[in-house]
Amino acid sequence: KFTVPSVIGQCCHATDSFTINKLNENRGIIFGGAVCKNGFSTRTNNVYIFKVTQATIHWESVKRGSISGGGLRPKERSDHAGAIINGAFTPPALVVIGGMDSNNQLLNECLLFDNVTTGQYNCKKIRLPESVAGRYLHSLTAVTISPNCVWLVIIGGYKGVGWRDIGGGIKQPKVLPITDSNRVIMIVELVCIEAGGEWTVQSVLGGNDLTSKKYQEKYDIYSKTRTWWMDQLMEYPTEKEMELERYIQLLQEKLQVAHQNKVSLQEALVEANQQAKVDDHKLAMKEKLEEVLKAQVQVHEEKQIITEENEKLRAAVAYNEVWITEIEEEKRQIEEEKRKVEDENKQAKKEKEQIDEEKRQLEEQYLIEKQITKELKTKVADNELYTAKLLKEREQWSHIKETSTIGLQFNYLIPSIDNLEYLSDVQVAKRKLFLIQGDKPQLMNWEKYGLRIGVQGDSLLPSDTVEVAVVALVGGQFQFPPNTVLVSAVYAVSLSKPLLKRLKLEIQHCVDLTGQPALSRYLKFAIAPVSTPSLPYQFSTVEGGEFKPDSWYGSIQRKKFCLVAIVGEKHLPKSSTNGDESEEEQEEQAEEGTEEEVEDGNSDSSSDSDETKDPPGTSSGAQRESNSNHGVEEEGDTGGQPLFEKGNERVEESKDYKESQHEEAIAPIPCTEISSDFNSKVVVSTGIIENMAYAGLIYYEEKRAEDLVAFTAAKDLNALLEFIDKKHSQAEVGQNILFRFKDYDGHIELKFDAPQEKPFTGWSIEPHLKPCRFLRCDVDKFGEANYPLPSTCLISVYGSPAWCCTIIALFYTTGWSG
Structure with missing residues (x-):
């Protein structure tokens, strides 16, 4: 039944070509259109909000100043299209697209009116392509795809006004419909950003895009999820709401009855007025009507x-439902995070158990292998001792057997291992016994301690066997020629019986000859007798050594054995006068005399007479070698004819020369000073000092109250490094470094104030020596009689495990200077 409702508020004027849209159950909005003013159609931009009840329409005109949006006021228009869009977390909003303005010009824009239900009106523009917004007399529909996604479907319309020539110079206007298949139907995807409640354009689809596979897949995804969330958004009335609805329905029924009564009374009153009959009954009826x-x-x-x-x-209710949904979502996320943390904890616990089990197995395996290694070392040592004993006994028996023919070539020699037992005041790194068997060439490799021994073919008869006893020495009471520095370990070599050909000794040195072959001229081999009447052992240089620039080994061929080492000349003496030259010649002659003495005292000799017996009061061994050489056969290191001299006369000369040399010997030059006799001659370094290589070794030892770190520096020689490793056999080896000193008085210093890449909270690093500095002279003294230990700096590392902030593992970097 149609009724004429009562109007409250400011109603809109007679308007056409406007848009009217529903906001909710009983509210709507009208925008734009054309009104008649002074007989002409005028386009407007008026906005009206109306509310409809049973018999009343309440109108509200939105004033110009009540619409915010940075001063934006929509233009007057008509023939436009509008639609209402809704989001899950935003109030309804009006979208307006296209239309014609007051000048009959096409409006190419899209407007968004939001907060229209709250009274806080706001207008803003949404940027759309001209192909979408540039039209009028079209339709616009909003399809809600998801709580935060709306599709605007635009269909048809006109793109402008043209002119048609009808003849006679007369043109009539005509409308231009949109015929492009890509523009006839278009879809705009709007997405609401939850953070600010802003609607933005996600994509624009033309008519050609609607048939694409991408659109079909996207539509299928939205269709599958739309049914579910539409059910979620569906409101089911509560008991109180149903009761309110029933009460409202009852009131509406009463209002309808009252309205019917009012109509009846009005009709009766009209009839009464027409009849002009006013009586008390009618007056009562009037009063009743008023009531x-x-x-x-x-x-x-x-x-x-x-x-x-x-x-x-x-x-x-809607607010509570949203709030409950948010709480449930947060609860679900918290439970999911909690489950993930529990899974991670279980996985970490499982990995820790696996690591502990692997660590336990490795420790057990390490202990077993350590015990096996210890037992094997014990067995090897016992076997070596037993083998040496057997060889010694065999040699003694062989000596007894061959006494009838020993005078043909060589004097009697005691087993080689006994020859080296007379060494005194020396630091032994390692003893080794080698066997030479047969007439084949052989190589005895002992590079672990910096030595190689080469045997030429036919050095023995095919059935012969000779012992070679070698001792690697890292220090002792040694005295080397002036202006020299020791650049190798010292080796004591002895044979049980002489060979037919010379042995080739290859000894490791620490001078880097790479790219500097001229330095090899300043490297010399130095020898000293194994047995000496008094310490220290006096070394003298010999000629004939070979030093290759691409090798860290020097080689020399020897037939007579003693203490052997390599030394380097430190400085070049300046020959300013003839007197200086004569002094150098005298020094060279003195060195040659010393070499002859050493070779003579350690030569392997034989005798054709009974003069090989020891003098009264002497014992076999070292004295026998120096005092019983009759008919010595000596051959120079560089070749030549054998020299035969009377043994006693030669010994006499050696003793006289030794005494004179001892009286004129020059004491070794300390690292911090140079003797005045030599200082006047020094003008330039040979380069040996600057090219000596050194090694820095780091060892970690665990103590109860602290962790101890030891940094040790020594010459880069295998024998020295192995000797140091044995001293720290229970420690863990750290990072090793190789370095050189810049000059003779150089040093190297550890710095503990370097910036750290990783934190060391809860740890304290304390060096025992401050500053932690190594002087070159101190490093070079290792091995001297008064310096049996290498230069070492101890560093204590303390941790505080009871402190909660202490990091588990310490990584600390030290700097270097010098």
């Missing part, structure tokens, strides 16, 4: 109040 009218107004007011309360309740 009914008052009751009707009261019922209307009560209904309006109930409607407002119902809307408030609905808003509260």
Whole structure:
């Protein structure tokens, strides 16, 4: 039944070509259109909000100043299209696209009116392509795809006005419809950003895109999820809402009855007025009518109040549902995170158990292998001792057997291992016994301690066997020629019996000859007798050594054995006068005499007479070698004819020369000073000092109250490094470094104030020596009689495990200077 409702507020004027859209159950919005002013159609930009009840329409005109948006006021327009869009967390908003302005010009824009239900009106523009917004007299529909996604479907319309020539110079206007298949139907995807509630354009699809596979897949995905969330958004009335609805329906029924009564009374009153019959009954009826009218107004007011309360309740219920949904989502996320943390903890615990088990197995395996290694070392040592004993006994028996023919070539020699037992005040790194068997060439490799021994073919008879006893020495009471520095370990070599050909000794040195072959001229081999009447052992240089620039080994061929080492000349003496030259010649002659003495005292000799017997009061061994050489056969290191001299006369000369040399010997030059006799001659370094290589070794030892770190520096020689490793056999080896000193008085210093890449909270690093500095002279003294230990700096590392902030593992970097 159609009724004529009552109008409250400012109603809109007679308008056409406008848009009207529904906001909610009883509210709507009207925008734009054309009104008639002074007989002409004028386009407007008026905005009206209306509210419809049973018999009343409440109008509200939105004033110009009440619309915010940075001063944006929509232009006057008509023939446009509009639609209402809704989001899960935003109020309804009006979208307006296209239209014609007051100048009959096409409007190419899209406007968004939001907050239209709250009274806080806001207008903003949404950027769309001209192919979408540039049209009028078209249709616009909003399809809600998801709580935060809306599709705007635009269909048809006109793209402008053209002119058609009808003849006679007369043109008529005509509209231009949109015929492009890609523009006839277009879809705009709007997405609401939850953070600010802003609507933005996600994509624009033309007519050609609607048939693409990508669009079909996207539509299928939205269709599958849309049914589910639509059910979630569906509101089911509560008991109180149903009761309110029933009460409202009852009031509406009463209002309808009252309205019917009002109509009846009005008809009766009209009839009474027409008949002009006024009596008490009619007056009572009039009073009753007034009462009914008052009751009707009261019922209307009560209904309006109930409607407002119902809307408030609905808003509260929607807010509570949103709040509950957010809480449930947060709870779900927390439970998911908790489950992930529990899984990670279980995985970490499992990995820790596996690591502990592997560590336990490795420790057990290490202990077993350590015990096996210890047992094997014990067995090897016992076997070596037993083998040496057997060889010694065999040699003694062989000596007894061959006494009848020994005078043909060589004197009697005691087993080689006994020859080296007379060494005194020396630091032994390692002893080794080698066997030479047969007439084949052989190589005895002892590079672990810096020595190689080469045997030429036919050095023995095929059935012969000779012992070679070698001792690697890292220090002792040694005295080397002036202006020299020791650049190798010292080796004592002895044979059980002489060979037919010379042996080739290859000894490791620490001078880097790479790219500097001229330095090899300043490297010399130095020898000293194994047995000496008094310490220290006096070394003298010999000629004939070979030093290759691409090798760290020097080689020399020897037939007579003693203490052997390599030394380097430190400085070049300046020959300014003939006197200086004569002094150098005298020094060279003195060195040659010393070499002859050493070779003579350690030569392997034989005798054709009975003069090989020891003098009264002497014992076999070292004295026998120096005092019983009759008929010595000596051959120079570089070749030549054998020299035969009377043994006793040669010994006499050696003793006289030794005494004179001892009286004129020059003491070794300390690292911090140079003797005045030599200082006047020094003008330039040979380069040996600057090219000596050194090694820095780091060892870690665990103590109860601290962890101890030891940094040790020594010459880069295998024998010295192996000797140091044995001293720290229970420690863990750290990072090793190789370095050189810049000059003779150089040093190297550890710095503990370097910036650290990793934190060391809870740890304390304390060096025992401050500054932690190594002087070159101190490093070079290792091995001298008064310096049996290498230069070492101890560093204590303390940790505080009881402190909660202490890091588990310490990584600390030290700097270097010098």
